[in-house]
Amino acid sequence: MQMTMPNSSNSPPVVLSAKGKRTQEAPISALIAAAVGNPDLISLAAGLVDPLTLPVEECLAITQRILSDRARAQHVLQYDTTLGLKPLRHEVLAHLQRLEGRPAEGLGLTADDLIITTGSQQALYLIADVLLDPGDIVIAGNPSYFVFTGTLQSLGAQVISVPMDADGMDVDAIERMLHELHARRQLDRVKFIYCVSFFDNPTGLSLSLERRKRLIEIVRRFSRTHRILILEDAAYRELRYDGEALPSIKCFDPANEFVALTQTFSKPFAPGIKLGYTVMPKGLLNPVLHQKGNHDFGSANICQHIALETLRDGSYARHLDVLKAEYRRKRDAMLAALQRYMPPSAEIRWTHPHGGLYVWLTLPASINTAREGFMFQQCLDRGVLYVPGEYCFTPDAAGNVPRNHMRLSFGQVAFNQIEPGIQRLAEVVRHHLAGHASAPCAWGGCA
Amino acid sequence: MQMTMPNSSNSPPVVLSAKGKRTQEAPISALIAAAVGNPDLISLAAGLVDPLTLPVEECLAITQRILSDRARAQHVLQYDTTLGLKPLRHEVLAHLQRLEGRPAEGLGLTADDLIITTGSQQALYLIADVLLDPGDIVIAGNPSYFVFTGTLQSLGAQVISVPMDADGMDVDAIERMLHELHARRQLDRVKFIYCVSFFDNPTGLSLSLERRKRLIEIVRRFSRTHRILILEDAAYRELRYDGEALPSIKCFDPANEFVALTQTFSKPFAPGIKLGYTVMPKGLLNPVLHQKGNHDFGSANICQHIALETLRDGSYARHLDVLKAEYRRKRDAMLAALQRYMPPSAEIRWTHPHGGLYVWLTLPASINTAREGFMFQQCLDRGVLYVPGEYCFTPDAAGNVPRNHMRLSFGQVAFNQIEPGIQRLAEVVRHHLAGHASAPCAWGGCA
Numbered sequence: 001m002q003m004t005m006p007n008s009s010n011s012p013p014v015v016l017s018a019k020g021k022r023t024q025e026a027p028i029s030a031l032i033a034a035a036v037g038n039p040d041l042i043s044l045a046a047g048l049v050d051p052l053t054l055p056v057e058e059c060l061a062i063t064q065r066i067l068s069d070r071a072r073a074q075h076v077l078q079y080d081t082t083l084g085l086k087p088l089r090h091e092v093l094a095h096l097q098r099l100e101g102r103p104a105e106g107l108g109l110t111a112d113d114l115i116i117t118t119g120s121q122q123a124l125y126l127i128a129d130v131l132l133d134p135g136d137i138v139i140a141g142n143p144s145y146f147v148f149t150g151t152l153q154s155l156g157a158q159v160i161s162v163p164m165d166a167d168g169m170d171v172d173a174i175e176r177m178l179h180e181l182h183a184r185r186q187l188d189r190v191k192f193i194y195c196v197s198f199f200d201n202p203t204g205l206s207l208s209l210e211r212r213k214r215l216i217e218i219v220r221r222f223s224r225t226h227r228i229l230i231l232e233d234a235a236y237r238e239l240r241y242d243g244e245a246l247p248s249i250k251c252f253d254p255a256n257e258f259v260a261l262t263q264t265f266s267k268p269f270a271p272g273i274k275l276g277y278t279v280m281p282k283g284l285l286n287p288v289l290h291q292k293g294n295h296d297f298g299s300a301n302i303c304q305h306i307a308l309e310t311l312r313d314g315s316y317a318r319h320l321d322v323l324k325a326e327y328r329r330k331r332d333a334m335l336a337a338l339q340r341y342m343p344p345s346a347e348i349r350w351t352h353p354h355g356g357l358y359v360w361l362t363l364p365a366s367i368n369t370a371r372e373g374f375m376f377q378q379c380l381d382r383g384v385l386y387v388p389g390e391y392c393f394t395p396d397a398a399g400n401v402p403r404n405h406m407r408l409s410f411g412q413v414a415f416n417q418i419e420p421g422i423q424r425l426a427e428v429v430r431h432h433l434a435g436h437a438s439a440p441c442a443w444g445g446c447a
Numbered sequence: 448m449q450m451t452m453p454n455s456s457n458s459p460p461v462v463l464s465a466k467g468k469r470t471q472e473a474p475i476s477a478l479i480a481a482a483v484g485n486p487d488l489i490s491l492a493a494g495l496v497d498p499l500t501l502p503v504e505e506c507l508a509i510t511q512r513i514l515s516d517r518a519r520a521q522h523v524l525q526y527d528t529t530l531g532l533k534p535l536r537h538e539v540l541a542h543l544q545r546l547e548g549r550p551a552e553g554l555g556l557t558a559d560d561l562i563i564t565t566g567s568q569q570a571l572y573l574i575a576d577v578l579l580d581p582g583d584i585v586i587a588g589n590p591s592y593f594v595f596t597g598t599l600q601s602l603g604a605q606v607i608s609v610p611m612d613a614d615g616m617d618v619d620a621i622e623r624m625l626h627e628l629h630a631r632r633q634l635d636r637v638k639f640i641y642c643v644s645f646f647d648n649p650t651g652l653s654l655s656l657e658r659r660k661r662l663i664e665i666v667r668r669f670s671r672t673h674r675i676l677i678l679e680d681a682a683y684r685e686l687r688y689d690g691e692a693l694p695s696i697k698c699f700d701p702a703n704e705f706v707a708l709t710q711t712f713s714k715p716f717a718p719g720i721k722l723g724y725t726v727m728p729k730g731l732l733n734p735v736l737h738q739k740g741n742h743d744f745g746s747a748n749i750c751q752h753i754a755l756e757t758l759r760d761g762s763y764a765r766h767l768d769v770l771k772a773e774y775r776r777k778r779d780a781m782l783a784a785l786q787r788y789m790p791p792s793a794e795i796r797w798t799h800p801h802g803g804l805y806v807w808l809t810l811p812a813s814i815n816t817a818r819e820g821f822m823f824q825q826c827l828d829r830g831v832l833y834v835p836g837e838y839c840f841t842p843d844a845a846g847n848v849p850r851n852h853m854r855l856s857f858g859q860v861a862f863n864q865i866e867p868g869i870q871r872l873a874e875v876v877r878h879h880l881a882g883h884a885s886a887p888c889a890w891g892g893c894a
Binding site: 131 | 470
């Protein structure tokens with residue numbers, strides 16, 4: 001009750017900090033609120049994972065095992081360290097070696113360069129918070145992961161964006177921008193470049209191998225009096241359905257100087273244990289660790305023991321295969337439905353992701369997909385929900401963002417709801433198309 | 448390796464934010480480091496809980512139950528909301544009603560006034576972060592819980608302290624201080640009063656009933672143009688071994704305007720699930736919620752389901768009785784050992800807590816208990832570790848803190864190690880006493 005009547009009494013107001021004032025509700029909450037009360041709604045908006053492939057048996061077996069052993073259970077239920085459970089950090093390092101296809105020594109890493117966090121989101125937050133003062137600059141793709149750009153704004157940072165194409169962030173544009181910032185004597189404000197390097201949110205596209213190497217070379221060159229870091233968010237990395245397995249950007253940082261690489265158990269295993277892990281570059285681990293000490297002294301230990309066991313007993317790898325097969329099937333169903341139902345038009349394009357949970361749909365510039373527009377409401381009325389692309393863009397100098405995109409997720413939606421969901425969406429698009437036409441697609445990866 | 452050689456390469460330094468620069472390692476980490484390598488050490492320092500009374504069978508039964516039911520398990524392993532699992536918030540509200548001995552409506556509360564966090568520490572952090580700008584003022588007891596005062600310093604807040612005695616914080620001193628701050632036109636910088644209201648850390652003492660009522664009356668009176676809040680940290684509340692059950696300060700805030708009340712599952716159940724909960728006063732819930740959305744979108748869901756089930760099936764209440772009986776026995780053992788081994792002296796006193804995990808020992812002013820002093824090292828050599836009282840005090844205008852106190856914990860230490868631990872400590876005290884004398888004890892609750 002009081003949440004909706006925040007000031008029904010006569011007490012004077014709570015005065016927030018500057019950060020408190022800058023912190024906005026995530027726009028996704030408003031979408032969820034819009035969806036409440038329509039049980040027939042097909043949500044292509046939610047960033048949740050597929051409920052049917054959650055590792056139920058695996059977690060049951062593991063919790064039975066670790067809690068049946070009294071000595072082990074006493075560790076599981078006690079505090080551990082802020083850095084995270086040591087054997088888990090070792091298993092995670094071994095896991096990273098397998099992903100990169102090279103030994104940790106070659107990566108200049110030990111398990112003590114890793115920190116375990118409450119989802120990778122917490123790591124993103126902590127890194128941003130220990131690096132950014134109001135006015136500092138972060139370079140991100142346009143579009144970009146809107147929850148994190150919201151976090152950056154809450155910290156008072158300036159998010160400067162570069163275009164994205166089929167090969168991910170335009171690194172040449174980053175280089176030009178750094179030159180320009182140098183000329184404007186603002187280079188010292190640039191703290192890091194944020195990059196979702198694999199099957200990104202919202203486009204589903206990955207940074208190409210060539211650009212990974214170039215990006216490291218660029219930050220190294222522009223790190224003159226301070227280090228410009230790369231915050232590599234690889235949350236979707238392991239959800240790869242086809243195409244080649246790329247190494248991380250981190251792989252090209254052999255002295256562990258420039259890249260913080262964050263990954264998560266939420267997408268490739270289960271969000272319910274809410275764990276992530278980050279390889280911290282030199283000089284960043286201790287500041288983040290001390291900050292995390294103030295937050296929580298370490299993430300839930302029982303969750304860390306579950307993560308440890310699933311890596312150790314092989315159930316993680318086996319389960320990931322099950323999960324990838326199902327998401328591949330769902331992605332294919334979404335792409336097939338788009339092909340089948342979307343009206344043929346050079347102005348209607350969508351990405352063909354090789355992994356992750358998202359397809360990025362581009363419509364004619366005349367169609368407004370915004371939360372406050374007609375189309376969003378018509379889709380709700382027809383029973384389909386999407387994430388308006390407007391949330392994912394950094395506004396230009398005039399405060400404008402493109403409003404002809406949407407993010408579609410095949411993550412949580414049931415397989416047999418994908419086709420009807422896209423069908424409903426396509427019907428609304430057809431309706432809006434009656435009499436419109438417009439501009440070319442910037443997405444090299446589009447159909 | 449790299450943690451100890453943060454800048455072995457030639458890359459330029461990572462430049463931290465102002466907050467990153469202000470954030471220090473918690474002093475307890477240095478204590479733990481000091482203890483490494485001495486397996487015979489008896490630690491009376493650790494804030495950990497008793498390993499033998501952890502709810503192993505309870506957690507085993509609960510995880511089997513919730514993960515054997517596939518439909519339930521799909522919720523357990525999925526994301527939930529940032530605010531926290533709704534049925535858990537309802538159970539927690541019912542639990543609070545039982546603790547306060549009055550219905551929630553009488554407290555002006557619904558389950559939507561509650562937020563679930565990653566330990567109560569996260570709630571303390573979030574509240575401080577959404578309220579405090581550098582230079583803002585927090586009033587706290589002296590001594591106080593050093594991890595949180597460290598957090599306040601990392602946010603750039605000024606911590607102004609008031610004396611403590613057997614009845615807890617001196618609320619008359621708070622009133623005088625607010626008058627003075629008003630006269631100095633600094634009242635608008637005072638954001639909240641921090642109070643560990645039950646069996647506090649480090650003294651084990653509680654705020655008296657009379658002072659609870661007075662404190663609310665004081666903040667109400669001084670909340671002229673903005674609200675001055677009370678952050679009531681009740682982490683140890685449920686660990687009550689004797690004495691009367693006091694209502695919270697929150698109980699005297701019937702319109703839910705002035706008090707944020709934080710409690711935890713870590714002390715009365717298990718730290719391994721790392722969960723806390725907070726009743727938020729009007730106007731504070733949404734800012735904290737949005738901030739938490741940036742941190743993690745909600746604490747680990749599997750932990751929330753475990754907490755829900757233990758409250759629901761009665762195992763929480765049953766287990767708490769077991770745990771209290773054991774801590775009572777350990778507290779009694781510590782008090783008896785202090786009585787038996789400490790040299791008789793009017794200058795050597797200790798608190799007699801009715802609950803919690805800590806005894807606060809005051810030694811003659813001539814004895815220096817500081818981390819860098821002889822006594823600390825001699826205790827380490829003799830095989831006993833304590834928390835130096837210096838960490839718990841806010842420095843005076845000249846930067847000085849008392850250095851003749853220590854915090855002793857009977858939490859984690861094994862029952863049969865308490866007597867030898869105190870015996871070792873007393874031997875070092877006797878050694879130091881040879882030829883010293885000094886001032887009276889301020890602790891009304893002392894022996």
